[in-house]
Amino acid sequence: MAKDPVRVLVTGAAGQIGYALVPMIARGVMLGPDQPIILHMLDIPPAAEALNGVKMELVDAAFPLLKGVVATTDVVEACKGVNIAIMVGGFPRKEGMERKDVMSKNVSIYKSQASALEEHAAKDLKVLVVANPANTNALILKEFAPSIPEKNITCLTRLDHNRALGQIAERLGAQVSSVKNVIIWGNHSSTQYPDVSHAVVATEHGEEPVTKLVGDDAWLRGDFISTVQQRGAAIIKARKLSSALSAASSACDHIRDWVLGTPKGTWVSMGVYSDGSYDVPPGLIYSYPVTCENGNWSIVQGLSVDDFSRKKLVATADELTEEKAMAYSCISS
Ligand code: NAD
Ligand code: LMR
Numbered sequence: 001m002a003k004d005p006v007r008v009l010v011t012g013a014a015g016q017i018g019y020a021l022v023p024m025i026a027r028g029v030m031l032g033p034d035q036p037i038i039l040h041m042l043d044i045p046p047a048a049e050a051l052n053g054v055k056m057e058l059v060d061a062a063f064p065l066l067k068g069v070v071a072t073t074d075v076v077e078a079c080k081g082v083n084i085a086i087m088v089g090g091f092p093r094k095e096g097m098e099r100k101d102v103m104s105k106n107v108s109i110y111k112s113q114a115s116a117l118e119e120h121a122a123k124d125l126k127v128l129v130v131a132n133p134a135n136t137n138a139l140i141l142k143e144f145a146p147s148i149p150e151k152n153i154t155c156l157t158r159l160d161h162n163r164a165l166g167q168i169a170e171r172l173g174a175q176v177s178s179v180k181n182v183i184i185w186g187n188h189s190s191t192q193y194p195d196v197s198h199a200v201v202a203t204e205h206g207e208e209p210v211t212k213l214v215g216d217d218a219w220l221r222g223d224f225i226s227t228v229q230q231r232g233a234a235i236i237k238a239r240k241l242s243s244a245l246s247a248a249s250s251a252c253d254h255i256r257d258w259v260l261g262t263p264k265g266t267w268v269s270m271g272v273y274s275d276g277s278y279d280v281p282p283g284l285i286y287s288y289p290v291t292c293e294n295g296n297w298s299i300v301q302g303l304s305v306d307d308f309s310r311k312k313l314v315a316t317a318d319e320l321t322e323e324k325a326m327a328y329s330c331i332s333s
Contacts, residue, residue: 005036005067005124009082011113012089013041013071014050016241017130020248021086022054026063030252031084031259038068042078043088065192075113079120084259085139086251087113090131092242093232103133103323104330110137111331114144121148126295128254129155130247134188135271135285136323140331142273142285151296154258155271157287158191159243159250160184163231164194167224168201168210178202180212183289183303184228185278186316187323192287193312194228198303201315221308262291267300278305278313284320 007024012018018041025037026032039058042302055071070172073076079085090106110129118127125148129138138155142148161184169176179201185193199210214220227234235243257268267289277299289300305313 003035004229005038006031007038007040007082009040009078009085011042011087014043014047014054016244017088017247020245024248024252026066028065030255036065036067040078040082045073048073052267075116076120079116082121083124085117085127087129088131093132095236101327105141106131106137107327107330110140111144114141118145119148125152127153130251133323135320136327140286140327150273155285156251156254157184157188157269157271158254159247160192161269167227172213175199180266184287185313186287190229191319192229193315193316194225195309209298222303258292259295261293267291270297280317
């Protein structure tokens, strides 16, 4: 029997991530090849004509799974009955800007959209915040939508996770699909900590540690970390636009694993509400290693954290604490 359609909201759908993301969703990349979709697309009035153009293209592409499209600049209409919300809408970082620079513009958007989601979305709503500062936007959304369970609000660090997999695969000349269990800790920013202490590569001898196969601690603790931390900025420098196809693809990975589950023995990185695990202050949206089952994520517990890693976990938590305070001052001013 055919499944009921799932309503997926994409905010900022006329933007460049939106343009890459909506066809992926409509093709089943996010929720699987047998899951019908009704797409809700929200943007602001100056982008209404472009948004209508995206809608026309979705019709023209004749996606078999796409059962309906709502394209609107009305946040209430956009949020009505949605089961999944991918929050991409906001102002992107331009060359030379830090995420903090976009904070004041974006947190107020997340405060107002929190209320619309709380009032009009489906009860099983799952939220993924992509727009920067992603962790802090997600936190603001959580705080201003108190009836949405905190476990249902997450932010995207899967792109950083995938970047780390890509860097290791390139270094080893291995298939990216053979590398797993890297971790992104903390903020989706240049303080994030890409950690390979527990990562492995599938080889003809079984699973072997990345640290052993790379055999170069100086690279793993130096250029590898800074390359992943700075990858977003490097793409902005090269494209004069922030990453879009990789962000869209990683957003699909995030939701797919959350809804359909992570493969056995594999974890992924998600920005989730901190419960104090790994001595991270509670009350932040912090990227952790997680596994997912039956539509729920859980933080992988019990991983060893050495002194080098501990300092990095603390530094990125400190930045998030500072961002949280700054976000509140932007909202109240
Ligand atoms: P973009 O400027 O191309 O698109 C953003 C869209 O949001 C625009 O169409 C804009 O009109 C719309 N928008 C603005 N205010 C809105 C509102 N209140 N409601 C609905 N829509 C609104 O930007 P982009 O390149 O698509 O990037 C979007 C966001 O994603 C940026 O904040 C960017 O920094 C962030 N980003 C995050 C990651 C990540 O890994 N977390 C990766 C790449 C980009
Ligand atoms: C990325 O990681 O590519 C983006 O978050 C960069 C940015 O600041 O838009």
